[in-house]
Amino acid sequence: MQTTEIKNLEAPELEVFSKLKEVQLYRYYEPEPGIFLAESANVTLRALEAGYEPMSMLAEEEKFDKECRPVLEKITEIFGKEKTESIPVYVAGHEIVEKLTGYALVKGLWTVFRRKKVQGLEEFCLDKKRLAVLYDVVNPTNVGAIIRSAAALGADGAVLTHTSVDPLTRRSSRVSMGTVFQIPWTVTGKEESKGTALIDRLHCMGFQTVAMALTENAYSVRDKQIKNSEKLAVILGNEGFGLLEEIINACTYRVMLPMYNGVDSLNVAAASAVAFWELFASEM
Numbered sequence: 001m002q003t004t005e006i007k008n009l010e011a012p013e014l015e016v017f018s019k020l021k022e023v024q025l026y027r028y029y030e031p032e033p034g035i036f037l038a039e040s041a042n043v044t045l046r047a048l049e050a051g052y053e054p055m056s057m058l059a060e061e062e063k064f065d066k067e068c069r070p071v072l073e074k075i076t077e078i079f080g081k082e083k084t085e086s087i088p089v090y091v092a093g094h095e096i097v098e099k100l101t102g103y104a105l106v107k108g109l110w111t112v113f114r115r116k117k118v119q120g121l122e123e124f125c126l127d128k129k130r131l132a133v134l135y136d137v138v139n140p141t142n143v144g145a146i147i148r149s150a151a152a153l154g155a156d157g158a159v160l161t162h163t164s165v166d167p168l169t170r171r172s173s174r175v176s177m178g179t180v181f182q183i184p185w186t187v188t189g190k191e192e193s194k195g196t197a198l199i200d201r202l203h204c205m206g207f208q209t210v211a212m213a214l215t216e217n218a219y220s221v222r223d224k225q226i227k228n229s230e231k232l233a234v235i236l237g238n239e240g241f242g243l244l245e246e247i248i249n250a251c252t253y254r255v256m257l258p259m260y261n262g263v264d265s266l267n268v269a270a271a272s273a274v275a276f277w278e279l280f281a282s283e284m
């Protein structure tokens with residue numbers, strides 16, 4: 001490995017860790033897929049196991065042996081010794097790293113990975129029977145938490161609309177505890193994300209769609225007819241306004257969770273976990 005002690009905070013090779021915004025990382029190799037940053041050894045190891053190619057690393061000197069060495073061993077195991085030796089590893093003390101990035105590293109490690117090309121919707125859905133569908137979910141914490149619950153509670157994959165937060169943003173992947181690399185996901189294009197186009201496409205592929213919505217004609221989340229659907233997609237809406245009425249009306253079913261003590265709704269990530277358990281996992 002090429003270990004380099006950080007001395008010049010303005011070195012151009014460090015800009016991916018300190019200066020580039022998420023959208024700039026996403027477009028780094030345009031028109032080819034760009035790059036993303038994985039925080040912590042745990043998330044990095046999950047990305048490696050999913051076949052993502054590491055490009056460079058930034059590590060705190062004090063945590064190098066605990067956090068960085070296991071990652072380097074995994075890179076050697078998966079990609080070979082030559083790849084490990086070619087990866088630049090930048091090392092500095094805690095204070096210098098914090099000054100470089102603007103905040104403390106989570107567990108002292110960041111890894112830059114090359115992205116993979118995202119599958120088109122039809123190809124992605126070919127072998128799927130249980131989907132989590134995120135409509136304009138814009139909070140990275142919620143995206144990470146929803147995907148973590150989807151992975152744990154029986155979903156075969158996740159579909160995100162064009163305006164939803166990218167699951168590979170630093171916060172989303174970290175909150176998901178790396179499960180964004182354990183469950184397949186795809187992002188629909190601009191046209192597929194407009195109006196009811198995505199719902200219509202899912203219906204054409206044989207999915208029954210379930211809108212999570214607080215409506216008077218909603219079914220119980222425990223409804224056996226819904227749970228027994230051969231192919232089922234749970235539709236989750238934006239944190240602020242939920243699902244648009246046209247989306248709700250286009251879905252096969254409307255489902256709501258029972259509420260007590262005057263509570264009228266749950267955070268979308270919390271609601272998704274309950275829905276996935278009842279509709280995907282409770283009879284496993």
